Amino acid sequence: MRKYNYSLIAGLIITAFMLAVTITAHFWTPYSVTAMSSMSKNLPPSAAHLMGTDNFGRDVLSRVMSGCGTTFFIGMCTVVIGAVFGTIVGAVTGYFGGILDAVIMRINDVLLSFPSVLLALIFISFLGTGKYKIIIALGVMFIPSFARIVRSEVIRIKSQDYVKSARVMGAGSLRIIFVHIIPNIRVSMLTAAAVGFNNAVLAEASMSYLGLGVVPPEPSLGLMLSEAQQYIFVAPWYALFPGIVIALIILGFGLISEGLRGLAQK
Protein backbone atom coordinates (compact mmCIF):
# COMPACT_ATOMS: atom_id res chain seq x y z
CA MET A 1 0.00 0.00 0.00
CA ARG A 2 1.28 3.37 -0.94
CA LYS A 3 1.46 5.87 1.88
CA TYR A 4 0.97 9.46 0.86
CA ASN A 5 3.29 12.12 2.16
CA TYR A 6 0.55 14.26 3.68
CA SER A 7 2.90 16.88 5.13
CA LEU A 8 4.44 17.56 1.74
CA ILE A 9 1.06 17.71 -0.02
CA ALA A 10 -0.52 19.99 2.59
CA GLY A 11 2.55 22.21 2.62
CA LEU A 12 2.60 22.50 -1.16
CA ILE A 13 -1.12 23.38 -1.24
CA ILE A 14 -0.77 26.11 1.40
CA THR A 15 2.33 27.53 -0.25
CA ALA A 16 0.82 27.43 -3.74
CA PHE A 17 -2.23 29.28 -2.40
CA MET A 18 -0.11 31.96 -0.73
CA LEU A 19 1.99 32.33 -3.88
CA ALA A 20 -1.16 32.68 -5.98
CA VAL A 21 -2.40 35.42 -3.63
CA THR A 22 0.95 37.17 -3.89
CA ILE A 23 1.01 37.07 -7.67
CA THR A 24 -2.59 38.27 -7.85
CA ALA A 25 -1.75 41.17 -5.55
CA HIS A 26 0.93 42.18 -8.00
CA PHE A 27 -1.74 42.91 -10.63
CA TRP A 28 -4.92 43.43 -8.69
CA THR A 29 -6.04 44.15 -5.14
CA PRO A 30 -9.69 44.77 -4.17
CA TYR A 31 -8.88 48.34 -3.06
CA SER A 32 -5.87 50.57 -3.38
CA VAL A 33 -3.20 49.58 -0.87
CA THR A 34 -2.53 53.12 0.32
CA ALA A 35 -5.81 54.98 -0.31
CA MET A 36 -7.11 56.34 2.98
CA SER A 37 -10.68 57.19 3.72
CA SER A 38 -11.97 58.87 6.84
CA MET A 39 -15.45 57.51 6.11
CA SER A 40 -14.44 53.89 6.61
CA LYS A 41 -12.19 53.88 9.66
CA ASN A 42 -11.82 50.66 11.70
CA LEU A 43 -14.69 48.83 10.02
CA PRO A 44 -15.10 45.21 11.11
CA PRO A 45 -14.88 42.48 8.43
CA SER A 46 -17.84 42.62 6.06
CA ALA A 47 -18.75 41.69 2.48
CA ALA A 48 -17.22 44.93 1.17
CA HIS A 49 -14.05 44.61 3.25
CA LEU A 50 -13.44 40.91 3.90
CA MET A 51 -10.78 41.62 6.53
CA GLY A 52 -12.13 44.98 7.69
CA THR A 53 -10.32 48.30 7.51
CA ASP A 54 -7.59 49.92 9.59
CA ASN A 55 -7.41 53.20 11.45
CA PHE A 56 -6.83 55.15 8.23
CA GLY A 57 -9.71 53.44 6.45
CA ARG A 58 -7.41 51.32 4.31
CA ASP A 59 -8.62 47.89 3.25
CA VAL A 60 -6.81 45.26 5.33
CA LEU A 61 -7.21 42.49 2.72
CA SER A 62 -5.47 44.57 0.05
CA ARG A 63 -2.70 45.49 2.43
CA VAL A 64 -2.21 41.90 3.57
CA MET A 65 -2.12 40.71 -0.05
CA SER A 66 0.59 43.14 -1.03
CA GLY A 67 2.41 42.54 2.25
CA CYS A 68 2.74 38.87 1.22
CA GLY A 69 4.67 40.06 -1.83
CA THR A 70 7.27 41.83 0.31
CA THR A 71 7.51 38.82 2.61
CA PHE A 72 8.02 36.37 -0.24
CA PHE A 73 10.46 38.66 -2.01
CA ILE A 74 12.62 39.12 1.08
CA GLY A 75 12.41 35.41 1.96
CA MET A 76 13.37 34.26 -1.53
CA CYS A 77 16.26 36.70 -1.95
CA THR A 78 17.59 35.79 1.48
CA VAL A 79 17.46 32.09 0.70
CA VAL A 80 19.17 32.62 -2.66
CA ILE A 81 22.03 34.58 -1.07
CA GLY A 82 22.36 32.08 1.78
CA ALA A 83 22.10 29.06 -0.52
CA VAL A 84 24.53 30.22 -3.20
CA PHE A 85 27.29 31.36 -0.86
CA GLY A 86 26.58 28.69 1.72
CA THR A 87 26.79 25.95 -0.91
CA ILE A 88 30.09 27.27 -2.24
CA VAL A 89 31.60 27.60 1.23
CA GLY A 90 30.23 24.26 2.43
CA ALA A 91 31.19 22.33 -0.71
CA VAL A 92 34.72 23.71 -0.87
CA THR A 93 35.47 23.25 2.84
CA GLY A 94 33.86 19.81 2.95
CA TYR A 95 35.60 18.58 -0.18
CA PHE A 96 39.08 19.88 0.47
CA GLY A 97 39.15 19.84 4.27
CA GLY A 98 42.36 20.97 5.94
CA ILE A 99 43.11 24.13 7.86
CA LEU A 100 40.72 26.30 5.85
CA ASP A 101 37.91 23.92 6.76
CA ALA A 102 38.81 24.04 10.46
CA VAL A 103 38.94 27.84 10.56
CA ILE A 104 35.76 28.44 8.59
CA MET A 105 33.83 25.88 10.58
CA ARG A 106 34.94 27.45 13.87
CA ILE A 107 33.63 30.82 12.64
CA ASN A 108 30.46 29.07 11.54
CA ASP A 109 29.96 27.51 14.97
CA VAL A 110 30.30 30.90 16.62
CA LEU A 111 27.82 32.51 14.23
CA LEU A 112 25.36 29.64 14.51
CA SER A 113 25.19 29.85 18.29
CA PHE A 114 23.71 33.36 18.04
CA PRO A 115 20.10 34.17 17.58
CA SER A 116 19.77 35.29 13.96
CA VAL A 117 17.54 38.23 14.84
CA LEU A 118 20.24 39.65 17.11
CA LEU A 119 22.91 39.34 14.42
CA ALA A 120 20.61 40.85 11.83
CA LEU A 121 19.88 43.74 14.21
CA ILE A 122 23.60 44.39 14.60
CA PHE A 123 23.94 44.43 10.82
CA ILE A 124 20.98 46.76 10.50
CA SER A 125 22.53 49.18 12.95
CA PHE A 126 25.41 49.63 10.48
CA LEU A 127 23.46 49.45 7.26
CA GLY A 128 20.32 51.34 8.25
CA THR A 129 16.80 50.11 7.58
CA GLY A 130 15.08 49.29 4.30
CA LYS A 131 14.04 46.33 2.21
CA TYR A 132 17.34 45.65 0.45
CA LYS A 133 19.40 46.16 3.57
CA ILE A 134 17.28 43.58 5.37
CA ILE A 135 17.90 41.16 2.53
CA ILE A 136 21.67 41.65 2.77
CA ALA A 137 21.67 41.33 6.56
CA LEU A 138 19.51 38.19 6.62
CA GLY A 139 21.19 36.64 3.57
CA VAL A 140 24.62 36.90 5.16
CA MET A 141 23.14 35.54 8.39
CA PHE A 142 21.95 32.37 6.70
CA ILE A 143 25.20 31.47 4.95
CA PRO A 144 26.58 29.51 7.94
CA SER A 145 23.58 27.21 8.37
CA PHE A 146 23.61 26.32 4.66
CA ALA A 147 27.35 25.87 4.66
CA ARG A 148 27.17 23.45 7.57
CA ILE A 149 24.51 21.25 5.98
CA VAL A 150 26.19 21.18 2.57
CA ARG A 151 29.56 20.48 4.15
CA SER A 152 28.37 17.46 6.12
CA GLU A 153 26.60 16.04 3.06
CA VAL A 154 29.65 16.57 0.85
CA ILE A 155 31.83 14.77 3.39
CA ARG A 156 29.37 11.89 3.48
CA ILE A 157 29.23 11.57 -0.31
CA LYS A 158 32.79 12.26 -1.37
CA SER A 159 34.04 8.85 -0.26
CA GLN A 160 31.38 6.95 -2.22
CA ASP A 161 32.37 4.75 -5.11
CA TYR A 162 30.85 6.80 -7.90
CA VAL A 163 32.77 9.87 -6.82
CA LYS A 164 35.96 7.85 -6.68
CA SER A 165 35.37 6.44 -10.14
CA ALA A 166 34.68 9.92 -11.48
CA ARG A 167 38.02 11.00 -10.06
CA VAL A 168 39.75 7.99 -11.63
CA MET A 169 38.25 8.97 -14.95
CA GLY A 170 40.03 12.28 -14.61
CA ALA A 171 37.24 14.65 -13.55
CA GLY A 172 38.50 17.82 -11.88
CA SER A 173 37.55 18.73 -8.31
CA LEU A 174 35.13 21.45 -9.36
CA ARG A 175 33.41 19.13 -11.81
CA ILE A 176 33.08 16.45 -9.15
CA ILE A 177 31.63 18.92 -6.66
CA PHE A 178 29.14 20.61 -8.92
CA VAL A 179 28.23 17.84 -11.39
CA HIS A 180 28.47 14.71 -9.24
CA ILE A 181 27.98 15.68 -5.62
CA ILE A 182 25.61 18.68 -5.52
CA PRO A 183 22.81 17.04 -7.58
CA ASN A 184 22.82 14.16 -5.12
CA ILE A 185 22.30 16.29 -2.07
CA ARG A 186 19.45 18.33 -3.52
CA VAL A 187 16.85 16.99 -1.07
CA SER A 188 18.79 18.13 1.98
CA MET A 189 19.48 21.44 0.27
CA LEU A 190 15.78 21.93 -0.44
CA THR A 191 14.98 21.13 3.19
CA ALA A 192 17.57 23.65 4.33
CA ALA A 193 16.12 26.21 1.90
CA ALA A 194 12.60 25.72 3.28
CA VAL A 195 13.84 26.08 6.86
CA GLY A 196 15.92 29.10 5.88
CA PHE A 197 12.95 30.70 4.16
CA ASN A 198 10.90 30.34 7.32
CA ASN A 199 13.61 31.84 9.48
CA ALA A 200 13.88 34.73 7.03
CA VAL A 201 10.13 35.36 7.11
CA LEU A 202 10.13 35.28 10.90
CA ALA A 203 13.17 37.52 11.17
CA GLU A 204 11.80 40.03 8.67
CA ALA A 205 8.43 40.16 10.43
CA SER A 206 10.09 40.63 13.83
CA MET A 207 12.43 43.33 12.59
CA SER A 208 9.72 45.23 10.75
CA TYR A 209 7.57 44.93 13.84
CA LEU A 210 10.38 46.56 15.85
CA GLY A 211 10.57 49.35 13.29
CA LEU A 212 14.03 48.24 12.17
CA GLY A 213 13.00 46.48 9.00
CA VAL A 214 10.98 47.47 5.98
CA VAL A 215 10.34 51.23 5.82
CA PRO A 216 6.69 52.43 5.98
CA PRO A 217 5.34 53.14 2.48
CA GLU A 218 6.40 49.60 1.60
CA PRO A 219 3.76 47.13 2.83
CA SER A 220 5.00 44.58 5.33
CA LEU A 221 3.09 42.15 7.51
CA GLY A 222 5.32 42.78 10.53
CA LEU A 223 4.90 46.53 10.17
CA MET A 224 1.12 46.11 9.98
CA LEU A 225 1.18 44.15 13.23
CA SER A 226 3.02 46.94 15.02
CA GLU A 227 0.54 49.54 13.69
CA ALA A 228 -2.36 47.29 14.56
CA GLN A 229 -1.23 46.86 18.12
CA GLN A 230 -2.06 50.48 18.94
CA TYR A 231 -5.65 49.89 17.87
CA ILE A 232 -5.89 46.35 19.19
CA PHE A 233 -8.97 47.13 21.30
CA VAL A 234 -10.77 49.08 18.56
CA ALA A 235 -9.85 46.96 15.56
CA PRO A 236 -8.54 43.52 16.61
CA TRP A 237 -9.03 42.20 13.05
CA TYR A 238 -6.26 44.44 11.80
CA ALA A 239 -3.78 42.52 13.97
CA LEU A 240 -5.39 39.14 13.50
CA PHE A 241 -5.19 38.77 9.72
CA PRO A 242 -1.57 39.78 9.05
CA GLY A 243 -0.54 37.51 11.92
CA ILE A 244 -2.52 34.57 10.56
CA VAL A 245 -1.04 35.11 7.10
CA ILE A 246 2.54 35.10 8.45
CA ALA A 247 1.72 31.91 10.36
CA LEU A 248 0.24 30.31 7.22
CA ILE A 249 3.28 31.11 5.09
CA ILE A 250 5.57 29.65 7.75
CA LEU A 251 3.31 26.63 8.25
CA GLY A 252 3.33 25.89 4.51
CA PHE A 253 7.10 25.88 4.26
CA GLY A 254 7.42 24.06 7.58
CA LEU A 255 5.22 21.25 6.29
CA ILE A 256 7.20 21.12 3.05
CA SER A 257 10.49 20.74 4.89
CA GLU A 258 8.88 18.13 7.15
CA GLY A 259 7.68 16.21 4.10
CA LEU A 260 11.04 16.47 2.35
CA ARG A 261 12.71 15.06 5.43
CA GLY A 262 10.27 12.14 5.27
CA LEU A 263 11.20 11.59 1.62
CA ALA A 264 14.88 11.57 2.43
CA GLN A 265 14.43 8.93 5.13
CA LYS A 266 12.73 6.48 2.81
Place this chain on the structure above:
Amino acid sequence: MKYLIKKFIALIITLLVISMLTFIAFSLIPGDAVLSRLGINATPEAIANMRAQMGLDDPVIIRYFRWLAGALHGDFGQSMRYSTMTVSQLISSRLPVTIIMAVMSLIIIALISLPLGMLSARVSGKWLDGLISQVTQVIMSIPSFFLGILLTVVFGLIFKVFDVGGYVSPDKDFWGCVHFLILPATAVALPRIAMVVKYLRNSVVTEMKKDYVRTAVSKGAGKRWVLYRHVLRNALIPVITFVAMVVAEILAGSLVIEQVFNIPGMGRLLVSSISTRDYPVVQAAVLYITAIVVIINFIVDALYQVADPRIRNA
Protein backbone atom coordinates in the same frame (compact mmCIF):
# COMPACT_ATOMS: atom_id res chain seq x y z
CA MET B 1 39.04 18.56 32.23
CA LYS B 2 41.41 19.26 29.37
CA TYR B 3 38.40 19.44 27.09
CA LEU B 4 36.72 22.01 29.33
CA ILE B 5 39.83 24.17 29.50
CA LYS B 6 40.05 24.15 25.73
CA LYS B 7 36.39 25.13 25.50
CA PHE B 8 36.93 27.87 28.06
CA ILE B 9 39.79 29.37 26.05
CA ALA B 10 37.60 29.25 22.96
CA LEU B 11 34.91 31.10 24.94
CA ILE B 12 37.29 33.92 25.85
CA ILE B 13 38.53 34.18 22.27
CA THR B 14 34.99 34.30 20.93
CA LEU B 15 34.08 37.14 23.28
CA LEU B 16 37.22 39.07 22.37
CA VAL B 17 36.68 38.64 18.65
CA ILE B 18 33.02 39.65 18.83
CA SER B 19 33.76 42.69 20.98
CA MET B 20 36.59 43.77 18.68
CA LEU B 21 34.53 43.35 15.53
CA THR B 22 31.56 45.27 16.92
CA PHE B 23 33.84 48.00 18.22
CA ILE B 24 35.63 48.48 14.91
CA ALA B 25 32.42 48.25 12.94
CA PHE B 26 30.68 50.84 15.10
CA SER B 27 33.63 53.20 14.84
CA LEU B 28 33.39 53.06 11.05
CA ILE B 29 29.81 54.26 10.98
CA PRO B 30 29.42 57.81 9.76
CA GLY B 31 28.00 60.10 12.41
CA ASP B 32 29.91 61.77 15.13
CA ALA B 33 29.54 61.45 18.88
CA VAL B 34 31.01 64.93 19.34
CA LEU B 35 28.66 66.64 16.92
CA SER B 36 25.66 64.90 18.39
CA ARG B 37 26.61 66.16 21.83
CA LEU B 38 27.59 69.74 20.97
CA GLY B 39 25.08 70.36 18.18
CA ILE B 40 25.82 71.47 14.64
CA ASN B 41 26.54 75.09 15.62
CA ALA B 42 29.61 74.21 17.69
CA THR B 43 32.83 76.09 16.92
CA PRO B 44 35.69 74.08 15.39
CA GLU B 45 37.81 74.70 18.51
CA ALA B 46 35.11 73.33 20.79
CA ILE B 47 34.82 70.28 18.57
CA ALA B 48 38.57 69.72 18.57
CA ASN B 49 38.68 70.11 22.35
CA MET B 50 35.85 67.69 22.92
CA ARG B 51 37.48 65.27 20.51
CA ALA B 52 40.75 65.28 22.40
CA GLN B 53 38.89 65.03 25.68
CA MET B 54 36.97 61.96 24.56
CA GLY B 55 40.11 60.41 23.11
CA LEU B 56 38.66 60.17 19.62
CA ASP B 57 41.93 61.26 17.98
CA ASP B 58 43.66 57.95 18.73
CA PRO B 59 43.66 55.04 16.28
CA VAL B 60 40.82 52.50 16.48
CA ILE B 61 42.91 49.74 18.03
CA ILE B 62 44.08 51.92 20.89
CA ARG B 63 40.54 53.09 21.51
CA TYR B 64 39.40 49.47 21.49
CA PHE B 65 41.86 48.44 24.17
CA ARG B 66 40.95 51.47 26.23
CA TRP B 67 37.29 50.52 25.91
CA LEU B 68 38.10 46.88 26.75
CA ALA B 69 40.05 47.90 29.85
CA GLY B 70 37.03 49.92 30.93
CA ALA B 71 34.64 47.13 30.06
CA LEU B 72 36.57 44.67 32.21
CA HIS B 73 36.00 47.03 35.13
CA GLY B 74 32.37 47.30 34.24
CA ASP B 75 32.75 50.76 32.72
CA PHE B 76 31.26 51.05 29.24
CA GLY B 77 31.35 54.83 29.03
CA GLN B 78 28.49 57.27 28.77
CA SER B 79 25.24 56.85 26.95
CA MET B 80 24.88 59.41 24.17
CA ARG B 81 21.16 59.82 24.62
CA TYR B 82 20.78 59.74 28.40
CA SER B 83 23.63 62.08 29.17
CA THR B 84 23.23 61.66 32.92
CA MET B 85 23.50 57.87 32.89
CA THR B 86 26.44 55.61 32.29
CA VAL B 87 25.96 52.62 30.01
CA SER B 88 26.52 50.25 32.95
CA GLN B 89 23.75 51.90 34.96
CA LEU B 90 21.37 51.60 32.03
CA ILE B 91 22.20 47.95 31.51
CA SER B 92 22.11 46.95 35.15
CA SER B 93 18.64 48.45 35.45
CA ARG B 94 17.42 46.48 32.41
CA LEU B 95 19.24 43.16 32.55
CA PRO B 96 17.47 41.57 35.57
CA VAL B 97 14.05 41.87 33.93
CA THR B 98 15.17 40.06 30.80
CA ILE B 99 16.93 37.37 32.82
CA ILE B 100 13.88 36.77 35.02
CA MET B 101 11.73 36.47 31.93
CA ALA B 102 14.16 34.11 30.19
CA VAL B 103 14.38 31.88 33.27
CA MET B 104 10.60 31.85 33.55
CA SER B 105 10.15 30.78 29.96
CA LEU B 106 12.81 28.12 30.36
CA ILE B 107 10.90 26.74 33.37
CA ILE B 108 7.64 26.80 31.43
CA ILE B 109 9.30 25.01 28.53
CA ALA B 110 10.75 22.29 30.77
CA LEU B 111 7.51 21.78 32.72
CA ILE B 112 5.35 21.37 29.65
CA SER B 113 7.53 19.90 26.95
CA LEU B 114 9.13 17.04 28.91
CA PRO B 115 5.87 15.26 29.85
CA LEU B 116 4.28 16.07 26.50
CA GLY B 117 7.26 14.79 24.53
CA MET B 118 7.37 11.57 26.55
CA LEU B 119 3.62 11.10 26.11
CA SER B 120 3.91 11.63 22.38
CA ALA B 121 6.75 9.09 22.18
CA ARG B 122 4.89 6.54 24.31
CA VAL B 123 1.86 6.58 22.04
CA SER B 124 3.95 6.98 18.86
CA GLY B 125 2.05 6.01 15.75
CA LYS B 126 -1.34 6.35 17.44
CA TRP B 127 -3.83 9.16 16.85
CA LEU B 128 -2.77 11.12 19.96
CA ASP B 129 0.81 11.24 18.68
CA GLY B 130 -0.45 12.44 15.32
CA LEU B 131 -2.57 15.13 16.98
CA ILE B 132 0.33 16.34 19.12
CA SER B 133 2.63 16.54 16.11
CA GLN B 134 0.06 18.49 14.05
CA VAL B 135 -0.55 20.95 16.89
CA THR B 136 3.16 21.46 17.51
CA GLN B 137 3.71 22.09 13.79
CA VAL B 138 1.05 24.82 13.83
CA ILE B 139 2.30 26.42 17.06
CA MET B 140 5.85 26.45 15.72
CA SER B 141 4.61 28.52 12.78
CA ILE B 142 3.19 31.38 14.85
CA PRO B 143 5.66 34.21 15.47
CA SER B 144 6.03 34.73 19.22
CA PHE B 145 5.22 38.44 19.04
CA PHE B 146 1.94 37.63 17.32
CA LEU B 147 1.26 35.06 20.05
CA GLY B 148 1.97 37.84 22.53
CA ILE B 149 -0.60 40.10 20.87
CA LEU B 150 -3.12 37.25 20.85
CA LEU B 151 -2.48 36.56 24.54
CA THR B 152 -3.03 40.21 25.47
CA VAL B 153 -6.33 40.18 23.59
CA VAL B 154 -7.49 36.91 25.13
CA PHE B 155 -6.39 37.50 28.73
CA GLY B 156 -6.53 41.28 28.83
CA LEU B 157 -9.61 42.01 26.78
CA ILE B 158 -11.81 38.93 27.01
CA PHE B 159 -11.02 37.39 30.40
CA LYS B 160 -9.68 40.61 31.97
CA VAL B 161 -7.24 38.72 34.23
CA PHE B 162 -4.21 40.59 32.98
CA ASP B 163 -3.37 44.26 33.11
CA VAL B 164 -2.10 45.01 29.61
CA GLY B 165 0.97 47.21 29.52
CA GLY B 166 1.28 47.21 33.32
CA TYR B 167 4.63 46.64 34.92
CA VAL B 168 6.39 46.69 38.32
CA SER B 169 10.15 46.66 38.63
CA PRO B 170 11.58 43.53 40.28
CA ASP B 171 13.37 45.56 42.98
CA LYS B 172 10.10 46.95 44.29
CA ASP B 173 7.91 43.89 44.10
CA PHE B 174 9.54 40.71 42.83
CA TRP B 175 6.39 38.58 42.71
CA GLY B 176 4.40 41.41 41.20
CA CYS B 177 6.99 41.56 38.45
CA VAL B 178 6.82 37.80 37.96
CA HIS B 179 3.05 38.14 37.66
CA PHE B 180 3.43 40.68 34.85
CA LEU B 181 6.03 38.58 33.12
CA ILE B 182 3.93 35.40 32.96
CA LEU B 183 2.19 36.25 29.68
CA PRO B 184 5.31 37.46 27.84
CA ALA B 185 7.28 34.45 29.09
CA THR B 186 4.50 32.17 27.85
CA ALA B 187 4.48 33.87 24.46
CA VAL B 188 8.22 33.31 24.12
CA ALA B 189 7.97 29.76 25.45
CA LEU B 190 5.13 28.37 23.31
CA PRO B 191 6.90 28.00 19.94
CA ARG B 192 9.95 26.55 21.73
CA ILE B 193 7.77 24.09 23.64
CA ALA B 194 6.55 22.83 20.29
CA MET B 195 10.14 22.48 19.07
CA VAL B 196 11.34 20.65 22.18
CA VAL B 197 8.33 18.30 22.21
CA LYS B 198 9.01 17.31 18.62
CA TYR B 199 12.72 16.91 19.16
CA LEU B 200 12.35 14.89 22.37
CA ARG B 201 9.72 12.65 20.81
CA ASN B 202 11.92 11.82 17.82
CA SER B 203 14.91 11.28 20.05
CA VAL B 204 13.00 8.87 22.31
CA VAL B 205 11.46 7.00 19.36
CA THR B 206 14.89 6.49 17.77
CA GLU B 207 16.30 5.34 21.09
CA MET B 208 13.44 2.85 21.62
CA LYS B 209 14.52 0.91 18.54
CA LYS B 210 17.98 0.18 19.91
CA ASP B 211 19.23 -3.23 21.03
CA TYR B 212 19.59 -2.43 24.71
CA VAL B 213 15.90 -1.63 24.90
CA ARG B 214 15.02 -5.01 23.39
CA THR B 215 17.37 -6.69 25.85
CA ALA B 216 15.81 -4.89 28.79
CA VAL B 217 12.31 -5.77 27.63
CA SER B 218 13.19 -9.39 27.00
CA LYS B 219 14.64 -9.64 30.49
CA GLY B 220 11.20 -8.78 31.75
CA ALA B 221 11.41 -5.07 32.52
CA GLY B 222 8.13 -3.20 32.16
CA LYS B 223 7.65 -0.72 29.37
CA ARG B 224 7.49 2.27 31.73
CA TRP B 225 10.57 1.14 33.64
CA VAL B 226 12.56 0.84 30.41
CA LEU B 227 11.29 4.18 29.17
CA TYR B 228 12.14 6.20 32.26
CA ARG B 229 15.18 4.29 33.56
CA HIS B 230 16.98 3.53 30.33
CA VAL B 231 15.62 5.39 27.36
CA LEU B 232 14.99 8.86 28.81
CA ARG B 233 18.57 9.24 30.02
CA ASN B 234 19.96 8.48 26.60
CA ALA B 235 17.31 10.41 24.73
CA LEU B 236 17.96 13.55 26.79
CA ILE B 237 21.57 13.81 25.63
CA PRO B 238 20.82 15.34 22.22
CA VAL B 239 18.06 17.40 23.84
CA ILE B 240 20.62 19.09 26.11
CA THR B 241 22.45 20.59 23.12
CA PHE B 242 19.14 21.61 21.71
CA VAL B 243 18.37 23.50 24.92
CA ALA B 244 21.43 25.71 24.36
CA MET B 245 19.92 26.75 21.07
CA VAL B 246 16.58 27.32 22.78
CA VAL B 247 18.19 29.67 25.30
CA ALA B 248 19.66 31.76 22.49
CA GLU B 249 16.23 31.80 20.88
CA ILE B 250 14.55 32.85 24.12
CA LEU B 251 16.91 35.82 24.35
CA ALA B 252 16.19 36.75 20.74
CA GLY B 253 12.49 36.24 21.31
CA SER B 254 12.53 38.50 24.35
CA LEU B 255 14.08 41.27 22.23
CA VAL B 256 10.81 41.39 20.35
CA ILE B 257 8.35 40.36 23.05
CA GLU B 258 9.47 43.16 25.37
CA GLN B 259 8.26 45.57 22.72
CA VAL B 260 4.86 43.85 22.60
CA PHE B 261 4.30 44.00 26.35
CA ASN B 262 6.12 47.27 27.00
CA ILE B 263 8.63 45.68 29.35
CA PRO B 264 11.76 47.75 30.02
CA GLY B 265 14.33 44.98 29.50
CA MET B 266 17.51 44.53 27.47
CA GLY B 267 15.56 44.03 24.26
CA ARG B 268 13.80 47.39 24.47
CA LEU B 269 17.09 49.02 25.39
CA LEU B 270 18.89 47.47 22.42
CA VAL B 271 16.15 48.30 19.92
CA SER B 272 15.72 51.88 21.08
CA SER B 273 19.49 52.43 21.13
CA ILE B 274 19.77 51.12 17.59
CA SER B 275 17.06 53.46 16.37
CA THR B 276 18.52 56.47 18.17
CA ARG B 277 22.08 55.48 17.20
CA ASP B 278 23.27 55.36 20.78
CA TYR B 279 26.27 53.20 19.90
CA PRO B 280 28.02 52.87 23.29
CA VAL B 281 24.82 51.30 24.61
CA VAL B 282 24.36 49.08 21.55
CA GLN B 283 27.92 47.84 21.88
CA ALA B 284 27.61 47.00 25.55
CA ALA B 285 24.20 45.39 25.10
CA VAL B 286 25.50 43.22 22.26
CA LEU B 287 28.46 42.18 24.37
CA TYR B 288 26.24 41.28 27.32
CA ILE B 289 23.84 39.21 25.23
CA THR B 290 26.76 37.54 23.45
CA ALA B 291 28.40 36.73 26.76
CA ILE B 292 25.21 35.14 28.09
CA VAL B 293 24.80 33.01 24.97
CA VAL B 294 28.44 31.92 24.91
CA ILE B 295 28.54 31.12 28.62
CA ILE B 296 25.37 29.06 28.39
CA ASN B 297 26.87 27.17 25.47
CA PHE B 298 29.87 26.47 27.65
CA ILE B 299 27.72 25.20 30.52
CA VAL B 300 25.81 22.99 28.13
CA ASP B 301 29.06 21.56 26.79
CA ALA B 302 30.07 20.74 30.36
CA LEU B 303 26.69 19.15 31.11
CA TYR B 304 26.94 17.17 27.92
CA GLN B 305 30.11 15.60 29.19
CA VAL B 306 28.58 14.68 32.49
CA ALA B 307 25.68 13.07 30.68
CA ASP B 308 27.74 11.27 28.07
CA PRO B 309 31.21 10.09 29.16
CA ARG B 310 32.00 8.98 25.62
CA ILE B 311 32.65 12.60 24.66
CA ARG B 312 35.14 13.04 27.48
CA ASN B 313 37.32 10.27 26.10
CA ALA B 314 36.98 11.19 22.48
